[in-house]
Amino acid sequence: MLQERRIKRQERKVREDFTKFLQELHKKGGELTSMSLWSSLYPVxxxxxxxxxxxTQDGSTPLDLFKFYVEDLKEQYGQDRRVIKDILNDQKKVVQVDTTYEEFSKWVTSAEKGMLVDHxxxxxxxxxxxxxxxxxxxxxxxxxxxKKRRQESEFRHLLRAQQPVVDANTEWSAVRGKIEKEKAFLVIESEELRIKYFEEYKRFSQRGLHTSPSVSKKKK
Incomplete structure (x- = not known):
């Protein structure tokens, strides 16, 4: 009976030592993470x-303990995510499309609590x-x-309301002065774009159309 208990204690110690080894790998620059695969880390x-x-003993295998450990790290994701969001809020950092992972990890690990986040x-x-x-x-x-489609549509309506009617022979200079204070004119971001819409309107009006090129293409 004593021998059996001694063996169980020894086996438990071996498992604990192996788990500590996994913890060391986890803390050692994130060598072991929630995304780690047994096949990748097996050589180490x-x-x-x-x-x-x-x-040398029965019971749980190294692979079993590895899977348990990685699963625990995965279950920690929600907590780690909250810690990360708190750190970013404290630092007033916002992840953009061009933010690199290296930049992001520096933000997180610059805070003491971020050092505990699984990589x-x-x-x-x-x-x-x-x-x-x-x-x-x-x-x-x-x-x-x-927004641009709405602005273009409103600009076309403005041109359509002009008298004499805007046709293929109408010059931009003849129309501009009459509409330059209208909201539909002012919201267009550039003179180049106004002229572009004007020329398109003339071209499509000449064909008997009153929709924008983009709308016409969609209907084809």
């Missing part, structure tokens, strides 16, 4: 005597924040395109 793990000690979870959080920034940028681009 198998070269340590604590791995060999695990092979795999840090990478996952970074990817998530960059995707969010990309999504916001795409939405901003779509909104800008919608």
């Amino acid at each position: 793990i198998s070269s340590d005597p604590r791995f060999d000690a695990m092979l 795999g979870n840090m990478k996952l959080c970074y990817n998530s924040l960059v995707e969010k920034a990309e999504s916001k940028e795409r939405e901003a681009e779509r909104e800008e395109a919608r």
